[in-house]
Amino acid sequence: xxxxxxxxxxxxxxxxxxxxxxxxxxxxxxxxxxxxxxxxxxxxxxxxxxxxxxxxxxxxxxxxxxxxxxxxxxxxxxxxxxxxxxxxxxxxxxxxxxxxxxxxxxxxxxxxxxxxxxxxxxxxxxxxxxxxxxxxxxxxxxxxxxxxxxxxxxxxxxxxxxxxxxxxxxxxxxxxxxxxxxxxxxxxxxxxxxxxxxxxxxxxxxxxxxxxxxxxxxxxxxxxxxxxxxxxxxxxxxxxxxxxxxxxxxxxxxxxx
Numbered sequence: 062x063x064x065x066x067x068x069x070x071x072x073x074x075x076x077x078x079x080x081x082x083x084x085x086x087x088x089x090x091x092x093x094x095x096x097x098x099x100x101x102x103x104x105x106x107x108x109x110x111x112x113x114x115x116x117x118x119x120x121x122x123x124x125x126x127x128x129x130x131x132x133x134x135x136x137x138x139x140x141x142x143x144x145x146x147x148x149x150x151x152x153x154x155x156x157x158x159x160x161x162x163x164x165x166x167x168x169x170x171x172x173x174x175x176x177x178x179x180x181x182x183x184x185x186x187x188x189x190x191x192x193x194x195x196x197x198x199x200x201x202x203x204x205x206x207x208x209x210x211x212x213x214x215x216x217x218x219x220x221x222x223x224x225x226x227x228x229x230x231x232x233x234x235x236x237x238x239x240x241x242x243x244x245x246x247x248x249x250x251x252x253x254x255x256x257x258x259x260x261x262x263x264x265x266x267x268x269x270x271x272x273x274x275x276x277x278x279x280x281x282x283x284x285x286x287x288x289x290x291x292x293x294x295x296x297x298x299x300x301x302x303x304x305x306x307x308x309x310x311x312x313x314x315x316x317x318x
Contacts, residue, residue, distance in 0.1 A: 073109070076092060115301040134165055148182075
């Protein structure tokens with residue numbers, strides 16, 4: 062599929078969510094594809110069939126969504142979506158300036174968001190990118206205090222991270238100094254995107270947000286904004302990859318290293 066196909070697929074899913082029930086293929090094609098300026102008739106029906114990825118359940122000549130049949134994450138399973146903002150790219154020479162995470166478990170959502178005092182000046186280009194200034198973090202806690210607060214939320218959870226190697230490169234050595242070994246299963250949404258969206262040549266968060274038709278991303282390059290976007294794209298890809306076969310997220314993950 063091309064990136065445009067992924068966007069059209071997501072618009073089909075969004076329409077089904079809005080009506081909350083299965084729809085005949087022809088009706089779905091006319092209501093959604095024709096609304097995009099595409100012609101009606103058999104051509105639209107053929108295109109519809111090419112757009113039905115793993116998110117969609119087909120029953121006879123009707124289309125629904127697998128998310129109506131099983132949840133993400135599975136009952137009894139916890140996932141944590143997290144993101145950090147930093148003063149630069151080097152875990153050895155730079156520091157964390159913001160940490161955010163969302164924990165989902167049994168239908169409950171817990172949000173954690175903290176600014177972090179990095180103990181060093183924030184470079185001007187980082188302030189321009191994130192909007193986080195030196196005066197914003199002057200009275201914030203250090204990273205070890207913030208991680209101590211966040212640790213209970215990581216317990217027994219599968220971590221979902223966009224470009225996981227970057228965030229873990231900062232988090233793991235600092236957690237080790239607290240005596241905590243991070244061995245949670247980890248989903249890198251870039252890895253999921255390679256499998257779920259093979260037609261994409263770029264798999265950064267902006268590219269994934271575009272492919273899933275999320276519109277302008279609020280809070281981009283702030284930790285919580287990026288976490289919320291990562292959660293949205295991860296949820297879509299989970300159903301694309303499981304395609305009607307409920308699977309614990311941990312089974313679709315790798316161990317943190």
